[in-house]
Amino acid sequence: MxxxxxxxxxxxxxxxxxxxxxxxxxxxxxxxxxxxxxxxxxxxxxxxxxxxxxxxxxxxxxxxxxxxxxAGHGENLDDSDLYEDVRPALSVLRSMGKRVIIAGNQTERVGRLLRDLDLPADLIVTSGEWGVAKPQPEFFHRVIEVAQAAPGETLYVGDHPVNDVFPAKAAGMRCAHLRRGPWGHLWADDPDVVAAADWRIQSLTELATLVGS
Structure with a gap:
């Protein structure tokens, strides 16, 4: 589970x-x-x-x-930058008792901006804060540590085959490839992605059914 x-x-x-x-x-x-x-x-x-x-x-x-x-043109985030399914999907997963974490290749500034959005997540962390980035194995070792669950009980969700699917799988985690953004759409049907991904999804709202089954 x-x-x-x-x-x-x-x-x-x-x-x-x-x-x-x-x-x-x-x-x-x-x-x-x-x-x-x-x-x-x-x-x-x-x-x-x-x-x-x-x-x-x-x-x-x-x-x-x-x-x-x-020059005052640094990164900025607000609710308009979130995909519409993010808050509903994360909220449902937390209500199911799942530990919800956001961890990606972003700067320290983005980490602060994401936390300011008060997302329904137990932890939000970035590669800039950890000092190690995907697809390095060390990043996924840190993910497993903060997940507080065994690798096989941890699911990593992302759009990028090289940065998300393949290294998460190599670390022993389950993985879901999201058909979203240029990487997600272009590589969705790649044979290596199909073979590596435990699930391939179109929306984050699909996760509640998948992890509950």
Whole structure:
């Protein structure tokens, strides 16, 4: 039986629309141009940040993050950035007695912003706060620790095969691939994803039925 449900953040809990729009504005390129480049790198199985490097090959992404923050254009989140199924799904899972955790590859700032949204979760943590990021095994070791359940009793939910499905499975956890966002849609029917995922879902509201069965 599953005791803990752990959620990725980007394109699982939150929409990335505003994130990429803000980068396009900062780099002074049309928003649709950067969106197209994100799609291109996703299709090639590359890191999302490579889209920024296609716009500005010499970019130091970490330094640019810092420059944006200093200029008052850092990351922001509010309820409009959440997918509509997030609060209902997490609330139901908690009412079923499941430990609900949000843990993804985000900055410390995003961790604070997510906690400010008062989501129905027992713990919200980011790679920036842990100092280790997906898909490194150490990240998933930390997930298992905070889940307070055995790996086989812990479900990791995410859209990204390389960052979510495959490493969670390698850590001994159950995993659900979410068909959401560019990665989720493009790789949903990939044979390796189909083989690795315990479940493939279209919405987070499906989880209550799955974990209760």
């Amino acid at each position: 599953l005791e803990a449900i752990v959620f990725d953040v980007g394109e699982t809990i939150t929409r990335d629309d505003r994130y990429w729009a803000s980068w396009a504005d900062w780099l002074n390129v049309p928003r649709h141009t950067l969106s197209a480049l994100v799609g291109a790198v996703v299709a090639q199985g590359r890191d999302n940040a490579d889209a920024l490097r296609l716009v500005r090959p010499e970019i130091d992404v970490t330094a640019e993050y810092q420059a944006r923050d200093a």
